[in-house]
Amino acid sequence: MYNEFFDREKLKYCYQCGKCSSGCDINRIDVSFQPHRLLHLISIGAADNLMEDAGLWKCTTCFTCSERCPQGIKVTEILWIARTIAVKAGHIPELLITQKDILLRTGRLIPMDNKKRGKAGLTAIQEESSVVARIFEIVEKEK
Amino acid sequence: MRYAFYLGCATPVKALKYEISTRNLAKILGIELVDIPEFSCCGFPVKSMDSFAALLMAARNLAIAEEKGMDIIGVCTGCMAILSEAKEYLEDEKLRDKVNEKLKAIGAKEYTGRVKVKHFARFLYEDYRLDRIRDKIVTPLASLEFGIHYGCHYMKPTHAHGHFDDPSNPFTIDGLINITGAKTINYPNKNLCCGLTIMGTAEDISFRLAAEKLEYLSSRGVDAMVVACPSCCIAYENNQKLVGKRVGKEFNLPVLYFTQVIGLAMGLSEKDLGFEFNRIKADKITEKFK
Numbered sequence: 533m534y535n536e537f538f539d540r541e542k543l544k545y546c547y548q549c550g551k552c553s554s555g556c557d558i559n560r561i562d563v564s565f566q567p568h569r570l571l572h573l574i575s576i577g578a579a580d581n582l583m584e585d586a587g588l589w590k591c592t593t594c595f596t597c598s599e600r601c602p603q604g605i606k607v608t609e610i611l612w613i614a615r616t617i618a619v620k621a622g623h624i625p626e627l628l629i630t631q632k633d634i635l636l637r638t639g640r641l642i643p644m645d646n647k648k649r650g651k652a653g654l655t656a657i658q659e660e661s662s663v664v665a666r667i668f669e670i671v672e673k674e675k
Numbered sequence: 676m677r678y679a680f681y682l683g684c685a686t687p688v689k690a691l692k693y694e695i696s697t698r699n700l701a702k703i704l705g706i707e708l709v710d711i712p713e714f715s716c717c718g719f720p721v722k723s724m725d726s727f728a729a730l731l732m733a734a735r736n737l738a739i740a741e742e743k744g745m746d747i748i749g750v751c752t753g754c755m756a757i758l759s760e761a762k763e764y765l766e767d768e769k770l771r772d773k774v775n776e777k778l779k780a781i782g783a784k785e786y787t788g789r790v791k792v793k794h795f796a797r798f799l800y801e802d803y804r805l806d807r808i809r810d811k812i813v814t815p816l817a818s819l820e821f822g823i824h825y826g827c828h829y830m831k832p833t834h835a836h837g838h839f840d841d842p843s844n845p846f847t848i849d850g851l852i853n854i855t856g857a858k859t860i861n862y863p864n865k866n867l868c869c870g871l872t873i874m875g876t877a878e879d880i881s882f883r884l885a886a887e888k889l890e891y892l893s894s895r896g897v898d899a900m901v902v903a904c905p906s907c908c909i910a911y912e913n914n915q916k917l918v919g920k921r922v923g924k925e926f927n928l929p930v931l932y933f934t935q936v937i938g939l940a941m942g943l944s945e946k947d948l949g950f951e952f953n954r955i956k957a958d959k960i961t962e963k964f965k
Binding site: 589591594598599608612615625631632640643652668 | 682684685687688689691694695710712713714715716719720721722723724725726727728731732735777780781827828831832833842843866867868869870871872873875876877880881883884949952
């Protein structure tokens with residue numbers, strides 16, 4: 533399903549200038565995180581090497597790399613897609629398992645706390661609890 | 676002025692001061708924010724799991740507002756980025772048809788592309804406009820100085836947000852705060868990410884990112900950091916002690932929402948602006964402008 537979002541043609545325009553990595557604040561703190569390396573591996577069809585790479589989950593999705601890419605490549609978007617591929621291959625961070633579970637049950641990332649809202653003088657909000665579950669059901673049916 | 680109010684997941688549980696101050700500010704500005712119970716999560720947290728499912732969630736929310744004939748105003752930068760991105764993707768007719776087919780299958784409305792999506796700060800800057808805000812200022816905040824933290828998803832990706840602000844030199848929220856009479860500083864790490872999105876997967880990097888900005892703004896002696904997103908506020912306010920501990924520092928920097936600052940200048944009470952929920956007390960500010 534990720535193919536819709538994956539502009540493979542555009543990826544060919546990457547000439548490994550490294551601007552994405554040099555302007556990345558995560559790279560500044562942890563040099564092992566290098567967006568340009570990620571693009572390289574994906575473009576040569578070696579994305580499998582990335583699946584267990586903890587680096588995939590170090591990106592904050594701040595979009596600085598995408599904004600600065602001289603070739604107009606949506607670097608952040610590609611990293612995001614790499615994550616979904618990793619997840620599909622079973623490499624799921626603990627956090628995501630918990631989050632998905634909450635989303636499927638409540639339709640929200642953070643379950644509603646209407647008692648707390650009431651105390652603050654805010655009206656109660658009903659959860660659209662089954663929406664996410666229904667969406668996942670229909671998406672997963674296609675696979 | 677009637678808008679579908681997109682609260683998102685974090686604000687109504689984790690950022691009550693943001694919700695309270697936004698509702699009360701909108702009220703005195705004559706902006707009607709309509710609650711839409713059918714809205715669900717925007718799709719952002721799902722994007723790392725399944726990008727198509729995330730798109731469906733965003734599209735469903737967009738379609739609900741469309742059907743009600745209202746544009747969307749939101750308060751979370753993450754939600755606004757995901758909904759705006761979805762709008763951009765769904766300009767592709769083939770993809771839109773496919774999405775609509777799925778929406779139909781779950782009994783949701785069709786998305787046609789009419790609805791507009793704006794963060795409340797962007798709406799105030801672009802549509803409500805500064806001069807009308809200035810007219811409503813009763814207590815100029817002349818002696819205050821703030822450091823604004825915009826939040827990456829407030830204006831990025833710029834193509835999805837229609838390039839309304841400059842990611843390397845953002846100005847819209849500065850504009851809103853300056854109109855209250857308060858000063859805002861330009862500072863070296865103004866555009867740094869809060870790091871909250873990786874708190875659960877790379878905590879150390881996340882905390883170090885947050886620490887950099889807290890350290891700098893503390894050293895500059897600003898009265899507070901001003902934010903426009905519940906996630907950024909969690910990173911800088913809720914986590915402030917933890918972050919300080921990680922880098923061996925003790926921070927005491929109040930973090931205010933832009934709605935609290937503007938509301939203060941409009942004479943709204945501390946209670947109407949949710950100041951009781953500020954974890955790092957901003958008494959120095961509120962006492963001055965009661």
